Amino acid sequence: xxxxxxxxxxxxxxxxxxxxxxxxxxxxxxxxxxxxxxxxxxxxxxxxxxxxxxxxxxxxxxxxxxxxxxxxxxxxxxxxxxxxxxxxxxxxxxxxxxxxxxxxxxxxxxxxxxxxxxxxxxxxxxxxxxxxxxxxxxxxxxxxxxxxxxxxxxxxxxxxxxxxxxxxxxxxxxxxxxxxxxxxxxxxxxxxxxxxxxxxxxxxxxxxxxxxxxxxxxxxxxxxxxxxxxxxxxxxxxxxxxxxxxxxxxxxxxxxxxxxxxxxxxxxxxxxxxxxxxxxxxxxxxxxxxxxxxxxxxxxxxxxxxxxxxxxxxxxxxxxxxxxxxxxxxxxxxxxxxxxxxxxxxxxxxxxxxxxxxxxxxxxxxxxxxxxxxxxxxxxxxxxxxxxxxxxxxxxxxxxxxxxxxxxxxxxxxxxxxxxxxxxxxxxxxxxxxxxxxxxxxxxxxxxxxxxxxxxxxxxxxxxxxxxxxxxxxxxxxxxxxxxxxxxxxxxxxxxxxxxxxxxxxxxxxxxxxxxxxxxxxxxxxxx
Ligand code: SF4
Ligand code: SF4
Numbered sequence: 001x002x003x004x005x006x007x008x009x010x011x012x013x014x015x016x017x018x019x020x021x022x023x024x025x026x027x028x029x030x031x032x033x034x035x036x037x038x039x040x041x042x043x044x045x046x047x048x049x050x051x052x053x054x055x056x057x058x059x060x061x062x063x064x065x066x067x068x069x070x071x072x073x074x075x076x077x078x079x080x081x082x083x084x085x086x087x088x089x090x091x092x093x094x095x096x097x098x099x100x101x102x103x104x105x106x107x108x109x110x111x112x113x114x115x116x117x118x119x120x121x122x123x124x125x126x127x128x129x130x131x132x133x134x135x136x137x138x139x140x141x142x143x144x145x146x147x148x149x150x151x152x153x154x155x156x157x158x159x160x161x162x163x164x165x166x167x168x169x170x171x172x173x174x175x176x177x178x179x180x181x182x183x184x185x186x187x188x189x190x191x192x193x194x195x196x197x198x199x200x201x202x203x204x205x206x207x208x209x210x211x212x213x214x215x216x217x218x219x220x221x222x223x224x225x226x227x228x229x230x231x232x233x234x235x236x237x238x239x240x241x242x243x244x245x246x247x248x249x250x251x252x253x254x255x256x257x258x259x260x261x262x263x264x265x266x267x268x269x270x271x272x273x274x275x276x277x278x279x280x281x282x283x284x285x286x287x288x289x290x291x292x293x294x295x296x297x298x299x300x301x302x303x304x305x306x307x308x309x310x311x312x313x314x315x316x317x318x319x320x321x322x323x324x325x326x327x328x329x330x331x332x333x334x335x336x337x338x339x340x341x342x343x344x345x346x347x348x349x350x351x352x353x354x355x356x357x358x359x360x361x362x363x364x365x366x367x368x369x370x371x372x373x374x375x376x377x378x379x380x381x382x383x384x385x386x387x388x389x390x391x392x393x394x395x396x397x398x399x400x401x402x403x404x405x406x407x408x409x410x411x412x413x414x415x416x417x418x419x420x421x422x423x424x425x426x427x428x429x430x431x432x433x434x435x436x437x438x439x440x441x442x443x444x445x446x447x448x449x450x451x452x453x454x455x456x457x458x459x460x461x462x463x464x465x466x467x468x469x470x471x472x473x474x475x476x477x478x479x480x481x482x483x484x485x486x487x488x489x490x491x492x493x494x495x496x497x498x499x500x501x502x503x504x505x506x507x508x509x510x511x512x513x514x515x516x517x518x519x520x521x522x523x524x525x526x527x528x
Pocket of ligand 2: 390393394395397419420421422423424425426427436437440
């Protein structure tokens, strides 16, 4: 029954709970074709641009690098490799801010570009349509491909065990639901064949039979362009499905629910339903890795908002300072008031535009004063229930924030804190202006911190107990050794006495035989 519903992914549309209809503002950045900004003089490439551990720099200051050369290895296999976005020379390997909401720093490789943008020979997979899934996954891993929709989870790890996990459908997420962001829409509009080919590559790498590209029904000609590309490529296994434009439709779980009517179980993964979900740009990056042999070095970034003179989508090299993208989009307008990375719902404010573009950067949004919601004083919760009504994860945001505020993180976790996708719908409707999503981000971070501390304390306690047990054992072994030695000394004395008695008996017998009276030791003579 469930299998039937899943097999018909996208044939009938469903609804996910909650959500909001928001003003799109996307057309602002879609007026111009995608352009490449000038090659930056310096690229700052963070070694951590994905979920999982930081990559390990494999170059040193002074090394020359070619475009696409590996500069960050992934020895653990749990992160992603990092490559030089252009040719030049390494001028620093140092800690810098890495484009993160918390403003945290990380190891970055700084490259002074030489303007040649010179590639070494690339190594594509010879015939990807015949290649086995494992080879394709290895190629995608070697290219450092991660989810470009925001989660930045290493793509090869999502693909791993595809057929064994029973993946039958790859969903390509083109539902770019945050207002203002249009980089995926422009990619689909300008390069529909690349997107469809990328879908086929991912299907082969996952061992899936079906492909669905989901786009929003407001994307106009994009759907027709993709359908045409699928026909031209002669593969009818890829379908294009238009879904209603409701925020946060682009959330992986919400999209799957829309296309199948099924909910990914709490704590589970789409793979549990036989589905692999990947972003449009990720499909293109996987295609480039496999068919062109090119690692992930660049991405579409929407540079938009009324604080930018000429909003547009730019094809930016990773490591490009955000300020240079704004310059390429005409610079800041006099009214520019806030710089945001990401959209207005889930993005975060950036204080310094020298931070680099990373694999997760889909939008640079510069708002002017009129677009910024005036900060309203926070009022007490009036239990109106609006936040619960719009929550796509079926949570009770008012209760969550109460537990987090009062430090009852375990209770917040019990009622689903980890299921919050931080979409901000609850924030947007709260009449008391409570920054709910901010509380949930804080609650999750604190809860994970506490879990780490608990795990650390548990490990320390286990180490202490193991040491105590070792000491006890050593003490017991020492006591046993002493006892054995004592026993040995006693038995040695006894043996000596027995020998002496035997000698005496023999002597007495000899004397008796000789008829002599038994001898007695003289004074001063040793007693044998
Ligand atoms: S919307 Fe705001 S005021 Fe209403 S219940 Fe939720 S938290 Fe309370
Ligand atoms: S931010 Fe979390 S709690 Fe609020 S609406 Fe979104 S999923 Fe629900």
